[in-house]
Amino acid sequence: MKRFFSLLAALATFALPASAQQEEIVAGLSQNAVQITATFVGSEILIFGAVKRDAPAPIGDLGVTVVVEGPSKPITVRRKAKRMGIWVNADSVEVEAAPSFYAIATSAPFDEIISPELNRARDISIPESIRILESEETTDTENFAEAVIRIRSKAGLYMINEGAVNMNEDTLFNTRIELPANLTEGDYRARIYLTRGGELVAEHSASIDVSKVGLERWLYNLAHQQAFLYGLMSLAIAIAAGWGASAFFRVFLRS
Template identity: 65%
Template sequence: MLRVCLALLTLIALPAKAEVVVAGLSQNRVSITATFVGSEILIFGAVKRDAPPPEGDPLRVVVVVEGPSGPITVRRKAKRYGIWVNTDAVVVDQAPSFYAVATSASLRESISQIDDLRHDITIPQAIRLVGEATETVNPRDFADAVVRIRTEAGLYNLQEGAVELVEDTLFNTRIALPANLTEGEYRTRIYLTRGGYVASQYETVINVQKVGLERWVFNLAHEQPLVYGLLSLFIAIAAGWGASTAFRMLLRS
């Protein structure tokens, strides 16, 4: 009983947060169909305050959208005897399939290095190198290669100044999701920072899932590969036979 009373007294003594982020999404579910060419998510919100904002320390907003992570093999090529060949291969243990960072100011002004390390905000912080990767001469080179390749594919992007902040209270930004999305939960994080340090944060999830025929084909290929292979073979034979029959009829006419 004494411990409970002490805990309650401690909670009462703690000061309330001066600023709290309240946010929402234009949609929290993305459906991948045969005609899916990408999507755009509007992320918006407001800052709830219990006291006037501090002066001389501007508010910054950082938005992070992170797709499902998984291992990826990165190979290094070198020229040997006049031809390019793979010389080294490293498995990067965790690399997000999609990663977008949007800020209301420059990245350097928005987040300190300490809080970047603490909250894993920037793109390099999302890449995990352990085990075999850490034993190579320059392990970070392979992580940088993942970032470069997926940035060129439109899967990783940094948008400095893309978050619109109105009177230090309302904010919004748009995150473009490309057509080549991976299914899964896309972790969405919003940070309020002052002086580069996180003052408040909010987190939610965007569900990305195949639907309709695409979902059926995906499940069939992964759950019943034999049936999927036979069905694919049958469709290929039927398509070839149909094309040849149509071509013969066209020649006869």
């Protein structure tokens, strides 16, 4: 009898993950590729989906969080200080990884649908997405992380829009993510989190390819692969532009 109850307990333990996954995300994107051209002024991605259920919806408010994240790269953040009446670079911190673009859209206030534990486990919020190398010389690394967020938020690269995810009967959802003109090319990722009471119910991810095309791609490849030729071309264009402007003003002044 004791072994029978032990077997029932084991079966119940294995059955828990299945019940926890009775809600799934079925989602799509309006575009999976963004092309950066010479006339690129930004774009917009519509992210939409539905909650697939194998049973009636559990009790509790449903929350949807959508994250679109650009490629992460290391950067150096410097703090300026006034020395003898001159502003110079003082302390600096090496940021191991900071997303080039980060946008969050939620169906409700962030703190209400994402628990602190889930936020840390999945690196959902903007501060959690930034990795700073610890240094003995600099102890206030949080201030440097806030500086990165502040600068990139002003540039339209970091944003959080609470309540921007539209929900319909706790089943259908959609939101729009604005992509600015100053995007960095690379592999972007869209993540969707379904939560109840701040705890994770289901998640879904999709990739977005952002790349330069046309003249932008040709100039980028030339600058990085044929730097000498790119320099000569830039010099020739500068000389031609200077000569053309000089000739124009000579003719204009004579008339």
